[in-house]
Amino acid sequence: MHKLIKNFTLSVNNLTLLMYLANVIFISLIFNNPYITIDIFICLITTSWLVRRKKFVSFLKASGLIFLLTLLFNLVINQNGADVLLKIPFVTISTQSLTNGFILGISFLNILWSFYIYDALTHTKLIFEILSNVFKSIAIIFVLTVKFIPKIIDIFNDVRQLYKFRNSSPTRDKGRINRIKQTMHLNEIVLNKSISNFMNMSDSLISKGYNQRRQSFVHETNKVSDYIMRSFLTISIIFNLVMLTKGIGQVNFGSGNVDFRFTWLIGIIIFLNFIAIIYPILIGEFHYLWWKSFISKTTASNIPTAQRYR
Amino acid sequence: MIIGETGSGKSTLLRQLKPELALGKATAGKLTLFNNDDNNDFNRVAYISQFVDNQMVTETARDEFHFVLENMGATPEMIHSKIAEIATYFDIVDLMDLKEEELSGGQKQIINLATALILNPEILLLDEPTSQLDPITSEKFFRMVEKINSDLNITVVLVEHSLEQAVYYVNRIILVESGQIKMDLPTDKALRKLFEKVDYQAYIPQTDRLFLEQQLDQNFPTLKLPLSNRRLSEIVSQQYEYLHYRDHVGKDDQPSKVIFQVKRLNFRFEFNVPNILDDINFELEQGKSYAILGPNGVGKTTLLKVLTKQLSALNGSVSINGQNIKKMGKEFFDQLFVLPQNPALLFVGDSVKEEISYQLQQTDQKVTDELIQQYLSTYQLENIQDVSPYDISGGQQEYLALVIGLIKDPTLLFLDEPTKGLDPNMKQKVANLLVSYQQNGGTIIANTHDVLFSTQYFDYVALMFDGHLGKFEPPIKFFPNKYFYTTEINKACRDYFPKALIWEDIIKNES
Numbered sequence: 001m002h003k004l005i006k007n008f009t010l011s012v013n014n015l016t017l018l019m020y021l022a023n024v025i026f027i028s029l030i031f032n033n034p035y036i037t038i039d040i041f042i043c044l045i046t047t048s049w050l051v052r053r054k055k056f057v058s059f060l061k062a063s064g065l066i067f068l069l070t071l072l073f074n075l076v077i078n079q080n081g082a083d084v085l086l087k088i089p090f091v092t093i094s095t096q097s098l099t100n101g102f103i104l105g106i107s108f109l110n111i112l113w114s115f116y117i118y119d120a121l122t123h124t125k126l127i128f129e130i131l132s133n134v135f136k137s138i139a140i141i142f143v144l145t146v147k148f149i150p151k152i153i154d155i156f157n158d159v160r161q162l163y164k165f166r167n168s169s170p171t172r173d174k175g176r177i178n179r180i181k182q183t184m185h186l187n188e189i190v191l192n193k194s195i196s197n198f199m200n201m202s203d204s205l206i207s208k209g210y211n212q213r214r215q216s217f218v219h220e221t222n223k224v225s226d227y228i229m230r231s232f233l234t235i236s237i238i239f240n241l242v243m244l245t246k247g248i249g250q251v252n253f254g255s256g257n258v259d260f261r262f263t264w265l266i267g268i269i270i271f272l273n274f275i276a277i278i279y280p281i282l283i284g285e286f287h288y289l290w291w292k293s294f295i296s297k298t299t300a301s302n303i304p305t306a307q308r309y310r
Numbered sequence: 311m312i313i314g315e316t317g318s319g320k321s322t323l324l325r326q327l328k329p330e331l332a333l334g335k336a337t338a339g340k341l342t343l344f345n346n347d348d349n350n351d352f353n354r355v356a357y358i359s360q361f362v363d364n365q366m367v368t369e370t371a372r373d374e375f376h377f378v379l380e381n382m383g384a385t386p387e388m389i390h391s392k393i394a395e396i397a398t399y400f401d402i403v404d405l406m407d408l409k410e411e412e413l414s415g416g417q418k419q420i421i422n423l424a425t426a427l428i429l430n431p432e433i434l435l436l437d438e439p440t441s442q443l444d445p446i447t448s449e450k451f452f453r454m455v456e457k458i459n460s461d462l463n464i465t466v467v468l469v470e471h472s473l474e475q476a477v478y479y480v481n482r483i484i485l486v487e488s489g490q491i492k493m494d495l496p497t498d499k500a501l502r503k504l505f506e507k508v509d510y511q512a513y514i515p516q517t518d519r520l521f522l523e524q525q526l527d528q529n530f531p532t533l534k535l536p537l538s539n540r541r542l543s544e545i546v547s548q549q550y551e552y553l554h555y556r557d558h559v560g561k562d563d564q565p566s567k568v569i570f571q572v573k574r575l576n577f578r579f580e581f582n583v584p585n586i587l588d589d590i591n592f593e594l595e596q597g598k599s600y601a602i603l604g605p606n607g608v609g610k611t612t613l614l615k616v617l618t619k620q621l622s623a624l625n626g627s628v629s630i631n632g633q634n635i636k637k638m639g640k641e642f643f644d645q646l647f648v649l650p651q652n653p654a655l656l657f658v659g660d661s662v663k664e665e666i667s668y669q670l671q672q673t674d675q676k677v678t679d680e681l682i683q684q685y686l687s688t689y690q691l692e693n694i695q696d697v698s699p700y701d702i703s704g705g706q707q708e709y710l711a712l713v714i715g716l717i718k719d720p721t722l723l724f725l726d727e728p729t730k731g732l733d734p735n736m737k738q739k740v741a742n743l744l745v746s747y748q749q750n751g752g753t754i755i756a757n758t759h760d761v762l763f764s765t766q767y768f769d770y771v772a773l774m775f776d777g778h779l780g781k782f783e784p785p786i787k788f789f790p791n792k793y794f795y796t797t798e799i800n801k802a803c804r805d806y807f808p809k810a811l812i813w814e815d816i817i818k819n820e821s
Contacts, residue, residue, distance in 0.1 A: 123369075123373075124368060124369050124373075125368040125369065125373040125376070125377060128367075128368070129380070143367060147367075155655070158650070158652075158655050159655055161620040162620075162648060162650060162655050162656055163658070164643040165618075165643055165646060165647050165648050165656075165718075165720075166656060166658065166668070166669065166672065166714065166718070167672060168640075168643065168644045168672045168718065185658070189657070189658050192657075192700065193654060193655065193657075193700070195700075196654070196700050197364055200359065200361045200364035200365075201364050201367070203331055203357075203359060204359075204364060204365045204366075204367055205367060206330045206331060207328070207330070207331060207356070207357045207426070208367060208374075208377060208378045208381060208425065209353070209378060209381035209382055209429075210367075210377075210381055211330070212381065213380070213381045221386065
């Protein structure tokens with residue numbers, strides 16, 4: 001995680017962070033106007049790169065592939081448009097269907113990248129607590145899912161490897177049916193093994209008093225930065241909701257045409273959403289400049305933290 | 311401390327003491343806390359299981375403390391002060407915001423302990439808490455438990471499969487046998503009583519065993535057990551002229567055919583990190599056993615995975631009978647068997663019987679019910695034949711997995727922590743299986759923390775650290791050269807008997 005984003009996460013509490021993430025996902029879901037979509041895409045990619053670099057390249061490759069598939073799928077199902085560029089059997093590609101597919105592909109990527117940021121910044125405990133206040137059993141399913149999907153994948157990989165040392169039957173791997181049977185058997189084995197892990201976690205929940213949970217709301221300490229950010233996010237959500245109900249920033253994909261008109265309202269949406277997505281970078285940068293300009297010069301401290309910021 | 315054979319009901323008994331976690335329903339009897347029927351609030355009892363990895367519900371220690379305190383309805387101020395107290399007491403301030411995957415096994419278990427204690431319990435139940443930790447980390451953990459016990463006056467009930475380390479920290483020992491309490495005595499008396507029972511002599515720590523076996527208690531009748539190494543050293547110094555050394559560890563060192571060769575093997579998980587396996591070279595001879603020792607996280611399991619093609623080496627070569635394993639297909643997997651750290655990963659059936667039956671089906675034999683029964687009887691598994699392999703105890707799982715491996719009869723047997731969770735008698739059973747496999751020409755390579763087991767049953771041992779594997783040497787040459795990484799008997803008696811490694815090595819002179 002880049003130091004600017006890290007600084008931002010330290011300056012606000014988890015509830016504010018969750019609100020920011022919900023707003024980012026909301027923005028990615030509702031707009032598909034070309035200007036807004038591309039603006040959102042650039043902001044999301046920049047923020048994602050700073051939020052988590054470790055998985056960035058592999059996610060970029062996967063999202064590139066998904067973009068291509070979405071584009072091709074859209075070219076096949078949406079063959080409207082007068083300005084024909086290419087005609088092959090069963091498929092007619094026009095400028096309109098191509099731009100339509102391109103924008104739809106980018107919109108889809110925006111959703112994926114917003115979840116990438118969510119995954120990197122989200123705080124499992126907070127969501128678990130919010131859920132447990134509403135639906136206790138769903139909260140348990142949530143925590144089991146979050147904890148055990150990676151664990152089940154590990155178990156699957158280990159079992160697949162170790163199975164080779166047990167299964168030395170002469171009929172091994174012979175014929176497709178046998179292979180399918182073996183894969184099904186393997187999946188059953190993995191599920192059996194995962195259940196024992198589930199049981200251990202259930203014991204842990206009981207011994208930690210979850211079954212007699214007394215607290216009915218989430219405790220977070222709010223600072224000024226939390227109030228400022230939440231106020232801004234509330235304005236952003238209300239504004240975007242109004243735009244959504246008025247149909248501004250939306251494109252009718254069935255029309256066979258993409259509306260490229262740029263109005264002042266589109267400009268405002270672009271500006272506001274730009275701020276809403278890169279808010280962590282802006283705040284991190286602001287804090288960094290403040291530190292560089294004033295604090296680090298006034299402290300004579302030689303502790304590693306102070307040195308890092310000089 | 312509650313001890314007993316693998317599967318004797320120790321853990322079941324412990325869980326009964328925390329009714330929310332009890333397995334099944336009590337058919338008779340009553341559970342009261344501190345002889346007070348009116349105040350049976352079992353929130354005063356905390357429990358920690360042996361499964362280090364599945365105990366944290368949230369992502370970090372800080373969240374975990376919040377979670378527990380919020381469940382109890384604590385106010386934000388109370389949460390803040392409680393966390394401050396517990397983090398300082400356990401010295402885990404630096405670990406508070408680390409994610410679960412960034413913590414070592416020992417750190418996780420300390421956090422689990424801190425989480426259990428944050429609600430000020432009066433009784434702490436520990437179910438084999440160190441079974442997944444290396445000996446050094448285990449000792450640190452026990453020291454922490456002892457500090458809690460003496461500082462905070464908390465009653466600790468500990469279930470353990472071995473007395474070797476924990477015995478120095480407990481006041482009473484309870485023996486459970488077939489679901490019944492057979493003995494409940496103060497530590498000193500309990501150790502002497504166990505010595506009288508032939509079946510439980512193996513439970514006694516090596517230093518105390520030497521003291522009792524050589525009847526040194528007659529010369530030192532007031533001494534209380536367990537003996538520290540320093541105390542035993544004093545005794546040996548006083549009794550030196552009446553004792554002598556006889557080797558019980560050295561084995562026949564006849565060279566045999568090299569069947570497994572590793573040359574210049576390197577491996578790392580990421581591009582810009584040091585090699586986890588750094589230029590590893592060794593050879594294994596047929597019919598010999600090799601133990602790799604070393605603390606957690608030095609790459610022992612990674613080495614085993616690379617050697618068995620579960621991970622791909624960065625470079626270097628591994629060959630079986632002169633054939634490079636990269637060029638081998640299914641025949642590679644047919645010649646090997648791997649017993650992983652978690653033996654349950656090997657199971658494929660719904661019962662122990664099915665496991666045996668499945669493995670027999672992989673051989674050329676015609677599998678009949680009689681044949682299965684014959685194997686179940688040979689390996690003394692009849693009693694648990696219909697039980698799910700996931701429901702038997704950790705020690706029984708380890709044993710069953712080894713039996714499966716021996717039915718396969720591979721050329722090479724790879725074992726990852728084969729004695730983890732085994733009681734001393736079960737260890738002996740496992741050792742017997744390994745010895746007979748070896749006598750039939752099988753070769754064994756094992757990762758282990760168990761210094762005593764590797765001394766008694768392995769032909770060669772080597773130490774792994776920083777990605778390097780030291781030279782394989784016979785235990786009789788390897789351990790006497792070590793200062794810290796050696797047996798307790800060697801540590802206690804090396805000034806007088808430098809080659810003594812196990813209690814049998816020191817014998818009283820015949821008068």
